[in-house]
Amino acid sequence: MLLTRLAHVSQEIAATSARSRKITLLAELFRDAEADDVPIVIPYLAGRLPQGRLGIGWKVLSHQVEPAAEPTLTVREVDARLTALGKLSGPGSQAERTRLVGELMSAATEHEQRFLFGLITGEVRQGALDAVAMEGLAQATEAPPADVRRAVMLAGSLQQVAQALLTDGPQSLARFRLTVGRPVLPMLAHTASSVSEAVDKLGACAVEEKLDGIRVQVHRDGDSVRLYTRTLDDITDRLPEVTAAALELRGDRFILDGEVISFDSEGRPRSFQETAGRVGSRTDVAKAAKEIPVSPVFFDVLSVDGRDLLDLPFSERHAELARLVPEPMRVRRALVSGSEDLPRAEGFLTETLGRGHEGVVVKALDAPYSAGRRGASWLKVKPVHTLDLVVLAAEWGHGRRTGKLSNLHLGARTADGGFAMLGKTFKGMTDAMLTWQTERLQQLAVRSDDWVVTVRPELVVEIAYDGLQRSTRYPAGVTLRFARVVRYREDKRPEEADTVETLLAAHPEVRP
DNA sequence: TTCCGACAGTGGGGTCGCAAT
DNA sequence: ATTGCGACCCCACTATCGGAA
Numbered sequence: 433m434l435l436t437r438l439a440h441v442s443q444e445i446a447a448t449s450a451r452s453r454k455i456t457l458l459a460e461l462f463r464d465a466e467a468d469d470v471p472i473v474i475p476y477l478a479g480r481l482p483q484g485r486l487g488i489g490w491k492v493l494s495h496q497v498e499p500a501a502e503p504t505l506t507v508r509e510v511d512a513r514l515t516a517l518g519k520l521s522g523p524g525s526q527a528e529r530t531r532l533v534g535e536l537m538s539a540a541t542e543h544e545q546r547f548l549f550g551l552i553t554g555e556v557r558q559g560a561l562d563a564v565a566m567e568g569l570a571q572a573t574e575a576p577p578a579d580v581r582r583a584v585m586l587a588g589s590l591q592q593v594a595q596a597l598l599t600d601g602p603q604s605l606a607r608f609r610l611t612v613g614r615p616v617l618p619m620l621a622h623t624a625s626s627v628s629e630a631v632d633k634l635g636a637c638a639v640e641e642k643l644d645g646i647r648v649q650v651h652r653d654g655d656s657v658r659l660y661t662r663t664l665d666d667i668t669d670r671l672p673e674v675t676a677a678a679l680e681l682r683g684d685r686f687i688l689d690g691e692v693i694s695f696d697s698e699g700r701p702r703s704f705q706e707t708a709g710r711v712g713s714r715t716d717v718a719k720a721a722k723e724i725p726v727s728p729v730f731f732d733v734l735s736v737d738g739r740d741l742l743d744l745p746f747s748e749r750h751a752e753l754a755r756l757v758p759e760p761m762r763v764r765r766a767l768v769s770g771s772e773d774l775p776r777a778e779g780f781l782t783e784t785l786g787r788g789h790e791g792v793v794v795k796a797l798d799a800p801y802s803a804g805r806r807g808a809s810w811l812k813v814k815p816v817h818t819l820d821l822v823v824l825a826a827e828w829g830h831g832r833r834t835g836k837l838s839n840l841h842l843g844a845r846t847a848d849g850g851f852a853m854l855g856k857t858f859k860g861m862t863d864a865m866l867t868w869q870t871e872r873l874q875q876l877a878v879r880s881d882d883w884v885v886t887v888r889p890e891l892v893v894e895i896a897y898d899g900l901q902r903s904t905r906y907p908a909g910v911t912l913r914f915a916r917v918v919r920y921r922e923d924k925r926p927e928e929a930d931t932v933e934t935l936l937a938a939h940p941e942v943r944p
Numbered sequence: 945t946t947c948c949g950a951c952a953g954t955g956g957g958g959t960c961g962c963a964a965t
Numbered sequence: 966a967t968t969g970c971g972a973c974c975c976c977a978c979t980a981t982c983g984g985a986a
Contacts, residue, residue: 712960
């Protein structure tokens with residue numbers, strides 16, 4: 433199949449807002465794909481490369497190349513070139529990569545270049561990714577969408593399921609069963625603003641501590657243990673102590689879901705930055721493990737001794753978990769019968785925060801494990817802080833925010849009467865706010881280029897955030913975690929904004 | 945008819961590893 | 966030795982579509 437066909441379909445998908453129409457367009461294309469094209473066409477139209485990331489980003493792609501006049505590239509040829517390019521390493525590889533990208537781009541028409549650019553940077557912006565492609569695949573093969581979805585979650589990959597479906601038909605879906613050693617997309621949580629809101633929604637529930645570490649899925653089959661992240665990357669080699677812990681459990685075959693986190697000598701959780709740095713270390717694992725040892729803490733079990741537990745209610749899965757995993761390696765929890773039991777839930781949150789953890793996750797006791805979904809039966813609750821900060825500058829947005837000032841630079845007052853930038857945010861604004869701030873900030877502009885508009889520091893904005901973290905980038909030595917706009921405070925003057933001093937005082941555990 | 949679940953989009957900061965400088 | 970880039974951890978929030986209630 434020619435690449436130009438994909439580029440055109442992608443453009444057509446982007447041009448329609450109706451999801452049903454996007455699905456139909458995808459289905460038509462998938463039906464026409466030859467067997468050998470399937471493993472390429474499906475991920476491409478889901479906005480991803482089959483080989484994952486290539487080590488090519490916006491920088492390399494921004495070198496403009498004269499486009500070809502006629503579309504001649506086939507998807508298989510593109511795939512072969514990208515595969516070769518992704519394998520490069522060592523001295524000179526960056527230059528060679530850039531050269532090969534240029535060669536590929538010069539064989540592509542302007543239209544194809546745009547499609548390839550989006551594909552390689554992971555920003556196709558066609559309003560359809562995995563979930564919509566999955567629906568298109570179901571329509572193309574006349575398989576029940578729910579069955580396709582389940583197979584994809586269990587395979588951890590749309591591509592494998594697509595290949596099976598298009599070659600062997602809907603009955604091939606039965607092949608995709610929960611298997612020890614093959615990672616499953618993990619269940620995710622929604623956010624609730626308070627414990628009472630969460631308990632009201634869920635009724636009988638477990639309130640569990642939320643640890644600020646790295647999600648891990650542990651597979652053990654006899655002596656073999658594999659560890660996977662939330663996106664199913666294999667991190668077994670980086671965490672030998674987690675493997676050792678899994679081998680000590682009194683079970684032979686299982687899949688566990690939990691969090692990896694580092695505790696200090698007093699048993700307090702280390703900061704997310706420290707845990708994440710440790711989990712990210714690959715070059716000298718032994719040294720890293722000695723300096724910052726991590727522990728797994730589990731909260732769910734998906735499989736035991738060949739039994740698939742996904743569809744069991746959480747209460748029964750937890751009973752299995754308790755049989756397999758001793759207490760200190762399990763997340764702390766409180767059982768709550770419902771709204772009348774709220775004080776217990778709130779007390780548990782207070783205790784958990786006191787132990788230095790992030791918050792809690794409230795889980796319905798009767799819910800199955802919804803792999804790959806942000807199920808409404810898990811609700812996380814974290815304390816939210818707010819500050820009144822001053823807008824120092826704003827950056828022009830992209831995509832649907834083109835032409836709008838979007839990303840705000842936020843400053844807190846300093847002792848000398850100036851402002852120290854604490855970070856940026858683009859979150860929390862409605863379209864109306866974007867329109868308003870674009871107008872207002874341009875009135876306050878003192879300097880402006882293609883990227884950023886610097887303004888007089890006069891506009892006060894209320895910012896919600898999850899906490900402070902250390903920063904080498906910003907002048908105060910700290911930055912806000914997950915900052916988002918709550919509202920503009922036109923009733924406040926910049927002299928009334930919060931100071932760096934009060935911010936640091938509010939978070940004594942974080943030192944610049 | 946209204947409500948709500950699921951998706952996609954829009955990017956944030958930090959850290960590590962690797963290649964280039 | 967330092968710098969820049971890309972990958973991958975963590976993530977909040979809004980708009981929109983379309984099925985559920």
